[in-house]
Structure formats: C-alpha cells, structure tokens
Amino acid sequence: MPTPRSFVDKICPVRAKRERRKEARPGELLAAALDLFVEKGFAATRSEEVAARAGVSKGTLFLYFPSKEELFKAVVMESLGGRFTEWNAEFEAFEGTSAEMLRYCMNVWWERVGMTKASGLTKLMMCEGSNFPELAEFYRQEVVRPGHDLLRRILQRGIDRGEFAKVDIDHAIYSVVAPMVFLMLWKHSAMVCVDGASTLDPEKYLATQAETVLYGLTVRPGDKA
Numbered sequence: 001m002p003t004p005r006s007f008v009d010k011i012c013p014v015r016a017k018r019e020r021r022k023e024a025r026p027g028e029l030l031a032a033a034l035d036l037f038v039e040k041g042f043a044a045t046r047s048e049e050v051a052a053r054a055g056v057s058k059g060t061l062f063l064y065f066p067s068k069e070e071l072f073k074a075v076v077m078e079s080l081g082g083r084f085t086e087w088n089a090e091f092e093a094f095e096g097t098s099a100e101m102l103r104y105c106m107n108v109w110w111e112r113v114g115m116t117k118a119s120g121l122t123k124l125m126m127c128e129g130s131n132f133p134e135l136a137e138f139y140r141q142e143v144v145r146p147g148h149d150l151l152r153r154i155l156q157r158g159i160d161r162g163e164f165a166k167v168d169i170d171h172a173i174y175s176v177v178a179p180m181v182f183l184m185l186w187k188h189s190a191m192v193c194v195d196g197a198s199t200l201d202p203e204k205y206l207a208t209q210a211e212t213v214l215y216g217l218t219v220r221p222g223d224k225a
Contacts, residue, residue: 026064029054030078033071038188041133042072042128073138079118084150092151098158099218102176103210105154109180110206111174126185126207137209151176155217163216172217179209 032053036045047068050060065071090108094101108185113119129136151173156165183202185192194200 017043025081027072027078029056029061029064030069030075033120034073034079034117037072037075037124038117042068042122042132047071069132069135071136073142076121076139076142079116079121081146083112084146087150087154091150098154098161098163099214101157102214103207106176106180106206106210107203110202113199114180114183114187115202119212120188122181122184123188131215134165148177158217162219166218167217175216177204 029050031189033045033050036050036053045068047061048058050071051058054061061071065074087108091101098103122143123168125136125139129139152169155164155167155169155172159166160170182193183205186200
C-alpha cells in the first residue's frame, strides 16, 4: 500500500520539500541567481549556491541554464534588458511635454530598477566587466545601448517640438545617466558615496537632477532656431 503523501511530509519534511521543488520554475532560479550575483559578484557566485538557494539540484539548474554565463545573461534580460519593449511603448503613448517625459523617465527608472536589487547588476558590471569581456559586451548590447537609444528619443522629441535647445545628444544623454549611476553606486556601496553627515533622499535627488538637466536643455530667449 503506498505511503500517503501527507505522512511522508510529516516524517521527512526536508525530503518532501526537495521533491516538491525539484522542478522549480526558471523564475525561481533567476531570482536566486540575482540575489547571489548582487550579494557576491559574478566570479564569487557558484552555480551550486544558486541551485541550493532555489531548492533544487545543480543538475536541475543546468537543465535550464547550461552555464553560469548563460544564467547571468538570463538574469540581465529578465531584470533589465527585456523591459525596453515596455518602456519604448510608454514613450510612444506619452502625451505630456518632453520635460514631463524626462522627469517621468527618471522617476520610473528609480521605482522599477534603481530601488530594486536589479540595480546591483550595474555595479557588478562596472566592477567585474573588464574580467569578463563577453558578458560586458552582452550588457552593453542589451542594457546600455537600448537605454541610451531611449534617452536619445526623449531628447530628440524635445528638440523636434521646440521644447529643448539643440544640443549634442550623444553627450547630453550622459547628463541623465550620471545621476542614475550615482544612485546605484550609493545603494550598493554601503553608502560610501555620501559624507555620512547628511541623508540622501533618492526621490528628491532625482528631482533636483532633473531640474538641473532641464534648465540646461530648455530653449532660452536668444537661442537660434
């Protein structure tokens, strides 16, 4: 007579948990990998640690992701790269001014990326990218370039509508990127980017930076068309 599942669970809870989770979904594996990559870095994270945190065997992990490099790429796409379709669609549907769009972009970035664990991937790549050139190039292709392209669209929209002055867009985008990168370093570097004597409110910081950028972009009397 087969042993009832509930009885097995009671007398051997660890075994039961493993059996229930041996087919963990890829999403659970990606979440565990994100946690560990941000906590320890890419080089120091071992595949078996990811599997253990997700509650599966290393073999099960490799059924979904054949190498640690492929696992990292999947984490990047799930957390960052795969979201640009959504963000570009929001750009197309946005009906406000270009200044409002830029403020919205910076605030939404903080809400959906900056304040989340995914922002730690940028710090990771800044620290370890030179040691893993293939992953660095992947990150550039799937995150950096699409992000810059979206910012270019926002600035070009403002210029085309006569809201922004004509500027060198390829360089102006870094005025928007820089405060975002600073916040990611601040969040994932034990706050060493600030003096420790005063608090930093990320929302207020971004609002201040947005106004600083917009003041420089706004068309002023005497600007040539």
